[in-house]
Structure formats: structure tokens, C-alpha cells
Amino acid sequence: MSANSFDARSTLRVGDESYEIFKLDKVEGSARLPYSLKVLLENLLRTEDGANITADHIRAVGGWDSQAQPSQEIQFTPARVIMQDFTGVPCVVDLATMREAVKELGGDPAKINPLAPAELVIDHSVIADKFGTHEAFAQNVELEYGRNRERYQFLRWGQTAFDEFKVVPPGTGIVHQVNIEHLARTVMVRNGQAYPDTLVGTDSHTTMVNGLGVLGWGVGGIEAEAAMLGQPVSMLIPRVVGFKLTGELKPGTTATDLVLTITEMLRKHGVVGKFVEFYGEGVAATSLANRATIGNMSPEFGSTAAIFPIDAETIKYLKLTGRSEQQLALVEAYAKEQGLWLDPAAEPDFSEKLELDLASVVPSIAGPKRPQDRIVLAGAAQQFAKDVLNYVEAGVTGGDDRKPGVPQQTAPHGVASPVDEASAESFPASDAPAYGSDDNGAGAPQHADGTGERVPSNPVTVTAPDGSTYEIDHGAVTVAAITSCTNTSNPYVMVAAALVAKKAVEKGLTRKPWVKTTLAPGSKVVTDYFDKAGLTPYLDKVGFNLVGYGCTTCIGNSGPLPDEVSKAVNENDLAVTSVLSGNRNFEGRINPDVKMNYLASPPLVVAYAIAGSMKVDITKEALGVDTEGKPVYLADIWPTEAEVNDVVANAIGEDMFSKSYSDVFAGDAQWQALPIPTGNTFEWDPESTYVRKPPYFEGMAMDPSPVQDIAGARVLAKLGDSVTTDHISPAGAIKADTPAGKYLTEHGVERRDFNSYGSRRGNHEVMIRGTFANIRLRNQIAPGTEGGFTRDFTVADGPVSFIYDASQNYQAAGIPLVVLAGKEYGSGSSRDWAAKGTALLGVKAVIAESYERIHRSNLIGMGVLPLQFPEGATAETLGLTGEETFSITGVTALNDGSTPRTVKVTTDTGVEFDAVVRIDTPGEADYYRNGGIMQYVLRSLIRK
Structure with missing residues (x-):
């Protein structure tokens, strides 16, 4: 019970239901606060206990000085905790270990139990081993269960042993997409109270739910465990950066282009440890899907959270995704009652301010190793030619003649770009290709590095299993993956990708034979609307067959390259590339054979799979030739905004979400058939190489020893x-000649069954040996x-x-x-x-x-x-x-x-x-x- 020092307790009636709420307007200064701090203020009002959370803490938030450096500590009590399986398994391992430690110290093991809803989504374990066939999904799921049976049995035990702990089984979706589509409440109802939905999550991209007006952020598994056990999160009242959006995106630009622009801006500005909050007229013009895409990338620009207030767009999305009429009415009534409803004309107090005209955003990618290193698409080939010099020795293996490119300029925020962003065109052109042939003729290679220098080249002939041959070189796109929570939650970019595939197929184009193409949506709803729109066959024909519902490539689970490609790359030290619709492209993360990694929107992923190389300037050069031998340009297969909107409007319905999430925790027959142990404490298997009791509490006494120098x-x-x-x-593959690989070999694990570091996080012996073991360290x-x-x-x-x-x-x-x-x-x-x-x-x-x-x-x-x-x-x-x-x-x-x-x-x-x-x-x-x-x-x- 709250101490209620400010007499804030009140009643809100919505329809036939009444809810206890804590009124923000009872605290002086609350009206001028940013949305995010109003949520924190309500949290303190409701949890005020006179000890850890006092009236002084509440007054400190109400009287927040926007220009002061953070110094006031508060205790934030999240409403719930969300986890994915890579980080969730060790959380449950630790909770199971804590139960034993409590028992050994004379306490009650049942005290170790989540006190707030804790939900875990298994999404990080599926590996894209199989691809390019209709059987890929079923085969990858079968491999996933074979590799992870011990972990899944352990999680099923946890679901029965711990109260308030639920597991979304494999093959359902990506945690952050499942969160916004189903798990997020926006306004929480519990024990008769209504209050803002807040959370912490064991994945940094928990911030995706900020797009729904839900305040939350990523924490380590150990912090999440504490939150589950009722411990508030200790934090300083943060600085809040106001990010004003104006205007609207131009046709041809996507949410991915927008978020890469924002990431670059905020990294340059410096927002580590701060909240970012979006406001202004442009917010109302930003779809919920685009808001979620922006919120998702908060860790990439370094902020704690990146939040959008609640408005009509929020309600529209909640309705689309199948929330009840009562919940919709509650969210709107509560937000308006508490001053949490967006006023596009309002400008709360902010510590710092930035502004972006959405119309200034141009098509972009980011790479080759950091998400903040944005490259204007029109200059991507030239920038690659410069960056590849960091990965190969120029001149050692020859090079092809390059004609000089456009003059180099320094783009805003310090990113080298060969074009001035202000004049860069958005594509597509209406009829003729904006980026078609030049004076060298249709499809002539342009590959300029901006200086006329020869670009390193080392062409290698590869023989495919069917006996055909092809040539790969530095810059070859060997992985093209539509993956990751960042974009697969966004129907506009997903539909755009499918329409690019459709138009490409109709012109006789497909992926290059050396490109591993994968489609890993964030939820089953995506494949449902692809099917309904008749777009699935076209994605399949370009090679983007369904490989699983999970993070796959973005987390390092891209699976191996085809043997012949891997051999050519490694024997010739080729600097090959990946293009993925993800949020992370760090070195060594995507695939051990791939040195350079680029983030791009889903439709551009398809385009690069067809082009087959980062050396190709896809804004000017032909991607290929049609059935009549004529060059096909990106503008020829890029869908119009009207085409995308038409598919989204006609192919996506509330019934899809209701069906997909009707019994989301039950799982399929394979999940339900897993045998599980019973009891309050777990029966550790001494032979397990997946789940072992960690040593954190060995020799622990009730009183801590003094801190030592x-x-x-x-x-x-x-x-x-x-x-x-x-x-x-690292989360990815375990190499056989490393300490972790040797440990597994010594314990009888065949190399093919090593799985990934991420999947073995329940075994401290593997993880210690894998610490600082990234192949690029x-x-x-x-x-x-x-x-x-x-x-x-x-x-x-x-x-x-x-x-x-x-x-x-x-x-x-x-x-x-x-x-x-x-x-x-x-x-x-x-x-x-x-x-x-x-x-x-x-x-x-x-x-x-x-x-x-x-x-x-x-x-x-x-x-x-x-x-x-x-x-x-x-x-x-x-x-x-x-x-x-x-x-x-x-x-x-x-x-x-x-x-x-x-x-x-x-x-x-x-x-x-x-x-x-x-x-x-x-x-x-x-x-x-x-x-x-x-x-x-x-x-x-x-x-x-």
C-alpha cells in the first residue's frame, strides 16, 4: 500500500469497471514534465513506502531541473520483466540456484519466486542452417529441438516451479515483436489498480515497446532477477532529450532509413544514460510500426529509452493487434486523465533538444561494423571501396579499372559520404529509373571509389554442387537476411520487400547463387499476411524462404555458408559481406566467414541479394537483365507507397493477431511432449553440457566480508x-580449437552439436571459456x-x-x-x-x-x-x-x-x-x- 503522502489516490471509471489510480496532478510541477518522467512519477506515488521511496523522492521528480546533471537517486519498480531465452535461461538457472542457497542458509526456498509477471520468449535459439527450400523451416525447427532439448526441458520446469513465470515456446516469434503485438499492456491492471505498463528486459532492444508508450529498457540478467524478486531498480533521475519530428517521410524512404538517420544523429549528440523522447507534429505522422522501429534502436544510439507518448495511433495499433475493447477504452481514458496523451503542439521541459524534418531522410544503409556508421545509399559502393581497404591489402591482388566517382564530401555528423544528403534523391522514379545507365551505357560498371584508385580485387571461381560455376570477389554479398525485431515488426517494410521480390521475379531476376538468403519474421502474423496477399511464392522464388521465427542472423545464428563458398572465402581471404535488416552488425557477430556487415531495410536486402555485391551501385547500375536481355534497375522493381499501403490495408487484420496469440503459451505438440522434472528445486544433471549449477553462492555467509583494496x-x-x-x-559459433570447444569435445559433444555460446548460457563452464573469445577481439x-x-x-x-x-x-x-x-x-x-x-x-x-x-x-x-x-x-x-x-x-x-x-x-x-x-x-x-x-x-x- 502506498503511503499516499500527496493524497493522490483516486478512482477512474471506464465503462462498467472502476480502477484505483494515483493522480499526477497532485504533485506540483508534474504538468511540465516530459512523458517519461510522468511515468516515473506515477511509479513513485504508487509505491511510496516511506523508506526506500519517500515523499522527498516524489518531490524531486516533480521539481526536476531539466538542466541539472543527474544526482538524485530514485527506486523504480517495473510492472513486469521480459526475457529471451539466451539471457532467460541463465536467469532461471540463477533463480534455481538461489533456491538451493536459501535452503542451505536456513531460509524458505519458496521465497525465491517472481513477485511480478515474468515472461520469456524463446527466439534466440533457431539457427538458419537450412535455407532456400520449402522444407527449411521444418528442418531448422527439428534441429533446434535436437540441440536445445535440455534447455527447453529446464524452461518447462521453470514454468511449473515458479509462479508468475510464463514461457512462449519456440517457433512463435521474436521477443520484442511478441511484446508489442501481445504481451504489452500499455496500461497495466493488477489488484484493482490501473497504472502505466513499465518493464525491464534481459535484451537491450526491450526499448522497442517504447513505441507503444511503454517505458522500459534492457538490463542485465542479474538485474532482471532482482526485479523479478521485488527489488526496485536503483537509478538517477535522468536527463531527457527532446527529439522533435516535423514533416513526413518522402516516398521511397523507409523506417529503416529514418532510424539509421536518428541513430547517427543521437550517437553524435551523445545520449548515453539519458532518456530520449519524441514530440512534435511529426510524431502524429509517424506510424506505430515506425515508432517501434525507432524505439528498438535505442541501444544503438546509446540512450536508456526512446519513447513516444500515447495517442490515437497507439489505440489504433492496440485494436489491430487484438486487445479487448475494455483495454482500449482504459488506455485512452487513463492517458487523458493523467496528462499522458500526446499534444502535438506541446513542448515539455527537456534537458536538450534535437530536431529532424522527416522529409530530409534519404535511403541509407549502415556499416561495415557499427549501426551508427550511416552511408547514403547513393554512395554505398564508393564507401565500400574505401572501407574494404581496412580488410584487405590494396594492390596485392590487382584490381579492376575504376573511373573517378563524384567528389567526396563530409556528410552531416561526420560520416564520409560521396553525395550531399540535401540533394540526394529518394527512389523510385515514377517511370524511368532515377539511377539507371550513365554515359558508359546501360548497366556499365561504376564501382568508383571516389578517387580513381584501383579497388582490391581477387576473383575466385567457385564450383557449386550441381557442377555450375560462378565467380566471387571482395564485396560479394554472401548473406542476405530479412531478420531481426527492428524491421520484421514493421509491415510496411516487410510488404515492400515482398513486392520487390514479386517485381523481380516477374522480370526474371533472382538471387545470385553465392548469396545465402533467409526470411525469419518476428511473428507468425507476417507469414499470414504474406500468404493472404499472395506474396509468399515470389519471396520463395528469390530464395527468401521461411527459415524460422526468431532472431537468426542478427544474433549470429546465420548458420554456415555453403561449403564451397566458405572454402573459397577462407582459402583466398576474401572480404565478403552480409546485408541484413537487423540492428547489430558488429565484427564477428553475423558469420565467422564474413568480415563486413551492413544494415539495410528489408526491400534493400532483397535488392542486394539480386545484385550480389557491395561493389554494385544499386542506385545507378543494373541489378541484372530481364527475360529479354534488357537491364533491370532498382527503380524498376521498387514499389510505390500506394502499392505498399494497399497490401497493408487489405492483407492485415485483427483476426490474424487473435489467431496467432490465442494460446501462445501452450506450444505445439513437440513442446508439450517434453518430459520435465517436478519439485521446488531443480534436479541438476551432472552430465549436462547445457544446464549446470553455477558457483556464485559457494561459501557465502549471511554477512558479507569487508571490501578490499x-x-x-x-x-x-x-x-x-x-x-x-x-x-x-560472443553469442555465435563455438570453434573446436578454443577452450570452450575443447571442453565440449572432452565431454563427448560432437562438433556438429556444439551449438552456439548463446544457447549454452546455462553452463558456466562453457561461458567462462568463451569470455573474451570473439574471433575479432x-x-x-x-x-x-x-x-x-x-x-x-x-x-x-x-x-x-x-x-x-x-x-x-x-x-x-x-x-x-x-x-x-x-x-x-x-x-x-x-x-x-x-x-x-x-x-x-x-x-x-x-x-x-x-x-x-x-x-x-x-x-x-x-x-x-x-x-x-x-x-x-x-x-x-x-x-x-x-x-x-x-x-x-x-x-x-x-x-x-x-x-x-x-x-x-x-x-x-x-x-x-x-x-x-x-x-x-x-x-x-x-x-x-x-x-x-x-x-x-x-x-x-x-x-x-
């Missing part, structure tokens, strides 16, 4: 800028290596060693470890194993130039101290090589109940500096004192 530490890894959680804890203390290598200074001269092997030697010798890093350390997905693995390798502190929010928080949650170099200082400016021995003093000040602003770092080589302590809230300090968040929660629950 760090002495005699060695460097496990010295890393550069933009090291992602993919680099720290470059550890600067082991120069000349790529992958999970370091130098082991427990041995004379510090020979190069696997990171895991060196860690074991250091821990056996009682030597603590540190990691040195550059800017944006830990960007990317909110992987709990990036922190868990770091801790279990014996790392006691990370010293970086800056952190992404989730990873910094996760490090604290695992008892690892995040430190920051002094302003302007780096490992390089301080002369650190990684061969030093480190001592860190002043950490013990935490034992006094305070958090030191800095600690002293010294080395045996005489380097000395004050590192900033990045424990940002008192709550985080409590977690660190307890050795981690799980230990803190466990002790708290036992004492209740």
Missing part, C-alpha cells in the same frame, strides 16, 4: 575503443593475434596464451586481474555473461575511458569494480602497456557506507593516477559491498 594485479586484456559485449561474450598485450588471446605473466617472458588458460593460472597463483579499455566499453546487447564471465575469470576491476550503461551496471552486479581514467587520460597517454603490475587503493572507503569519488591506481613502473569510481548510486554501492546483486538480494530475502 586490490594489490599485485596483472592485466588480462588491454582493449581499444567500442569493445562490445559481443567482443566480451584484438588484445593489445598480445599484438599480432586476433581472438581470445593474452600473455600469461605467471610464466617467464609472458608467452601468448588463451585468455581462459591464463586466467586459471593467475587464479591458482592468487593474482587478481584487471582489464584496460577505451571508449564505450561494453556497448551492445545487455549480456549478463559479459559481466559474469569477467568476474569468474578473476577480474577485480575494469579501467576504461567510458562505459555503456548496462555493462557498467552489470559489472557491479557481479562484484567487479568499474573505474574510469581521469578526464582526457587514456592507457596510451599514461604510457600503460599492459605488462605492468597494478595496485588500487581507497576502495576500502566503501566499508564506511560511502562511495569514494576516486581511488588511487599505481603501477610497478611508476605510473600513478586517480581513477573515477563508476559506482553511480547508493544502491549500486550496496550491491558491490555484498559481492554482487544476487548475494545482496539473497541476504535481503532471508532476513525478511
Whole structure:
């Protein structure tokens, strides 16, 4: 019960139902707040207990100073938790382990139980092994169950053992799309109360639901576990960046183009740790599908959340997706009563402001390794010619003659682009191709790099299984994937892709034979509307057969390239590419054979599959020739806006959503037939290579030991800028000659059954061995290596060693470890194993130039101290090589109940500096004192 200090408790009547609500207008200053802070304010009003959440906290939000730096801590209590299986399995493993730990400490295991709704969607486990056939989906599902039976049995046990825990079985959809289409409430009803739906999720793209007006963001699995167990999320009242939208998108531009533009703008502006909130007249012109696409990419531009207020468009979408009439009426009535309904003309207080005219957006892609590196489509081939030089040696293998391209200019936000964005055309042209032939004749190669330089070329002849041959070179598109929650939730870009396929087929075009083409929608509704519109056969003919309902390529589950392509690529060191409609294109993530990865809208994915190479300027050159031998250009097969809208209007209905989600937790016969154990505690199988009891609580006492300074530490890894959680804890394939591969081999697992790191997150033995094992990781203390290598200074001269092997030697010798890093350390997905693995390798502190929010928080949650170099200082400016021995003093000040602003770092080589302590809230300090968040929660629950 709320203390109700502001007399905010009231009643809202909607139809025949009455709900208890907490009125925001009872708090002075609430009317001027941004939407997102109004949601936080309501959360505090409703959960005020006089201890953790007080009237002063409520007043602090009401009196928020938009220009102040965040300093006021509040406790946010999310209404629910959402998980995907890669991160959800270790969550349930930890909960099962906590039950045993509580029992061992004399407590009641039943106390370890979700206190808020927790929903898990299995979407990360399907791998696109099979493709290009009608049987691909069924074959991939069969392989998925074969590989993941132990995990799925464990999750089914969890569904029976824990209250308020539900599982959406495999083959249903992607967690974030299932969330917006079915699980999201927008306004929550529980115990007679109505309040804003809020959540935290174990995937950074939880923010997709921000498009529905639902405030939530990604957290690590360990934070999600705490939220499930009733622990509020400790946070500082954030700065809120207002992003004003004006105008409308031009025909020929897509939501993907829009979101890549926004990502680039916000990365440049700097929004890490901030909320972004969209407002203005342009919001009303932005469809819910496009809002969700933008919200989804919040982690890519670094913000905590990227939210749109509730309006008529929200209600329209909720109705389309099958929500009840009572729910629709409640959402509208509640939002209007609480001042949460969008007023396009209003301008709340914001900390900072940006503005974008939607009409200025032009067709774009992003790559070759970061989502914020946007490239105007008209300059993509030229930019590739420049970027490929970072992946191959120019001149070593010859090159084809290139005519000079258009003059290079620096586009807004510092991205090199060969055209001025302000004058770049949107396609398609009405009749004639806007980007057709030039004075060299129809379809003449243009491949210019902008300077007339020869572009590296190494053509290789490949023989297909049927005996036919073809040639691939640097830039060959070997993976073209319509995948990921970012775009597959958006019917406009999905229908556009299908119409591109239809028009291509009608002209006799198809994918190039070296391109692995896959379609992995975010929900069954997508294939339903493709079928109803008669578009499925055309996608199939271009090679985009259904491979599964899941993340597939975007998470690294692209499956192997055809053997003959893989062999050609690896034996000739070709810099081949992938094009995917995803949100992540980090190095080493998509496919181990593919060096350069590009994000693009679904229709452009189809176009690049037909073109077959990033060297092709698809805005000017022919994609191929038709049945009469005439060149076919992108403009010839690009659908008009009216064509797309017509299909969306006639092929998508409320009944599709109602049917798809009518019994979403039940699963198919294969799911229901899985045998499961029973009981409150799990029966661990000592032979399992998927699910093992982790060591977090071994030897744990009721009272934590005092925090210690760090002495005699060695460097496990010295890393550069933009090291992602993919680099720290890869999700993709496990190589046989790595410590993780050797462990599996020693335990009788055949190489074909290795599965992925992501699928084995319930086994700490695999995950420790996979930490810092990304094939593209470059550890600067082991120069000349790529992958999970370091130098082991427990041995004379510090020979190069696997990171895991060196860690074991250091821990056996009682030597603590540190990691040195550059800017944006830990960007990317909110992987709990990036922190868990770091801790279990014996790392006691990370010293970086800056952190992404989730990873910094996760490090604290695992008892690892995040430190920051002094302003302007780096490992390089301080002369650190990684061969030093480190001592860190002043950490013990935490034992006094305070958090030191800095600690002293010294080395045996005489380097000395004050590192900033990045424990940002008192709550985080409590977690660190307890050795981690799980230990803190466990002790708290036992004492209740």
C-alpha cells in the first residue's frame, strides 16, 4: 500500500469497471514534465513506502531541473520483466540456484519466486542452417529441438516451479515483436489498480515497446532477477532529450532509413544514460510500426529509452493487434486523465533538444561494423571501396579499372559520404529509373571509389554442387537476411520487400547463387499476411524462404555458408559481406566467414541479394537483365507507397493477431511432449553440457566480508575503443580449437552439436571459456593475434596464451586481474555473461575511458569494480602497456557506507593516477559491498 503522502489516490471509471489510480496532478510541477518522467512519477506515488521511496523522492521528480546533471537517486519498480531465452535461461538457472542457497542458509526456498509477471520468449535459439527450400523451416525447427532439448526441458520446469513465470515456446516469434503485438499492456491492471505498463528486459532492444508508450529498457540478467524478486531498480533521475519530428517521410524512404538517420544523429549528440523522447507534429505522422522501429534502436544510439507518448495511433495499433475493447477504452481514458496523451503542439521541459524534418531522410544503409556508421545509399559502393581497404591489402591482388566517382564530401555528423544528403534523391522514379545507365551505357560498371584508385580485387571461381560455376570477389554479398525485431515488426517494410521480390521475379531476376538468403519474421502474423496477399511464392522464388521465427542472423545464428563458398572465402581471404535488416552488425557477430556487415531495410536486402555485391551501385547500375536481355534497375522493381499501403490495408487484420496469440503459451505438440522434472528445486544433471549449477553462492555467509583494496594485479586484456559485449561474450559459433570447444569435445559433444555460446548460457563452464573469445577481439598485450588471446605473466617472458588458460593460472597463483579499455566499453546487447564471465575469470576491476550503461551496471552486479581514467587520460597517454603490475587503493572507503569519488591506481613502473569510481548510486554501492546483486538480494530475502 502506498503511503499516499500527496493524497493522490483516486478512482477512474471506464465503462462498467472502476480502477484505483494515483493522480499526477497532485504533485506540483508534474504538468511540465516530459512523458517519461510522468511515468516515473506515477511509479513513485504508487509505491511510496516511506523508506526506500519517500515523499522527498516524489518531490524531486516533480521539481526536476531539466538542466541539472543527474544526482538524485530514485527506486523504480517495473510492472513486469521480459526475457529471451539466451539471457532467460541463465536467469532461471540463477533463480534455481538461489533456491538451493536459501535452503542451505536456513531460509524458505519458496521465497525465491517472481513477485511480478515474468515472461520469456524463446527466439534466440533457431539457427538458419537450412535455407532456400520449402522444407527449411521444418528442418531448422527439428534441429533446434535436437540441440536445445535440455534447455527447453529446464524452461518447462521453470514454468511449473515458479509462479508468475510464463514461457512462449519456440517457433512463435521474436521477443520484442511478441511484446508489442501481445504481451504489452500499455496500461497495466493488477489488484484493482490501473497504472502505466513499465518493464525491464534481459535484451537491450526491450526499448522497442517504447513505441507503444511503454517505458522500459534492457538490463542485465542479474538485474532482471532482482526485479523479478521485488527489488526496485536503483537509478538517477535522468536527463531527457527532446527529439522533435516535423514533416513526413518522402516516398521511397523507409523506417529503416529514418532510424539509421536518428541513430547517427543521437550517437553524435551523445545520449548515453539519458532518456530520449519524441514530440512534435511529426510524431502524429509517424506510424506505430515506425515508432517501434525507432524505439528498438535505442541501444544503438546509446540512450536508456526512446519513447513516444500515447495517442490515437497507439489505440489504433492496440485494436489491430487484438486487445479487448475494455483495454482500449482504459488506455485512452487513463492517458487523458493523467496528462499522458500526446499534444502535438506541446513542448515539455527537456534537458536538450534535437530536431529532424522527416522529409530530409534519404535511403541509407549502415556499416561495415557499427549501426551508427550511416552511408547514403547513393554512395554505398564508393564507401565500400574505401572501407574494404581496412580488410584487405590494396594492390596485392590487382584490381579492376575504376573511373573517378563524384567528389567526396563530409556528410552531416561526420560520416564520409560521396553525395550531399540535401540533394540526394529518394527512389523510385515514377517511370524511368532515377539511377539507371550513365554515359558508359546501360548497366556499365561504376564501382568508383571516389578517387580513381584501383579497388582490391581477387576473383575466385567457385564450383557449386550441381557442377555450375560462378565467380566471387571482395564485396560479394554472401548473406542476405530479412531478420531481426527492428524491421520484421514493421509491415510496411516487410510488404515492400515482398513486392520487390514479386517485381523481380516477374522480370526474371533472382538471387545470385553465392548469396545465402533467409526470411525469419518476428511473428507468425507476417507469414499470414504474406500468404493472404499472395506474396509468399515470389519471396520463395528469390530464395527468401521461411527459415524460422526468431532472431537468426542478427544474433549470429546465420548458420554456415555453403561449403564451397566458405572454402573459397577462407582459402583466398576474401572480404565478403552480409546485408541484413537487423540492428547489430558488429565484427564477428553475423558469420565467422564474413568480415563486413551492413544494415539495410528489408526491400534493400532483397535488392542486394539480386545484385550480389557491395561493389554494385544499386542506385545507378543494373541489378541484372530481364527475360529479354534488357537491364533491370532498382527503380524498376521498387514499389510505390500506394502499392505498399494497399497490401497493408487489405492483407492485415485483427483476426490474424487473435489467431496467432490465442494460446501462445501452450506450444505445439513437440513442446508439450517434453518430459520435465517436478519439485521446488531443480534436479541438476551432472552430465549436462547445457544446464549446470553455477558457483556464485559457494561459501557465502549471511554477512558479507569487508571490501578490499586490490594489490599485485596483472592485466588480462588491454582493449581499444567500442569493445562490445559481443567482443566480451560472443553469442555465435563455438570453434573446436578454443577452450570452450575443447571442453565440449572432452565431454563427448560432437562438433556438429556444439551449438552456439548463446544457447549454452546455462553452463558456466562453457561461458567462462568463451569470455573474451570473439574471433575479432584484438588484445593489445598480445599484438599480432586476433581472438581470445593474452600473455600469461605467471610464466617467464609472458608467452601468448588463451585468455581462459591464463586466467586459471593467475587464479591458482592468487593474482587478481584487471582489464584496460577505451571508449564505450561494453556497448551492445545487455549480456549478463559479459559481466559474469569477467568476474569468474578473476577480474577485480575494469579501467576504461567510458562505459555503456548496462555493462557498467552489470559489472557491479557481479562484484567487479568499474573505474574510469581521469578526464582526457587514456592507457596510451599514461604510457600503460599492459605488462605492468597494478595496485588500487581507497576502495576500502566503501566499508564506511560511502562511495569514494576516486581511488588511487599505481603501477610497478611508476605510473600513478586517480581513477573515477563508476559506482553511480547508493544502491549500486550496496550491491558491490555484498559481492554482487544476487548475494545482496539473497541476504535481503532471508532476513525478511
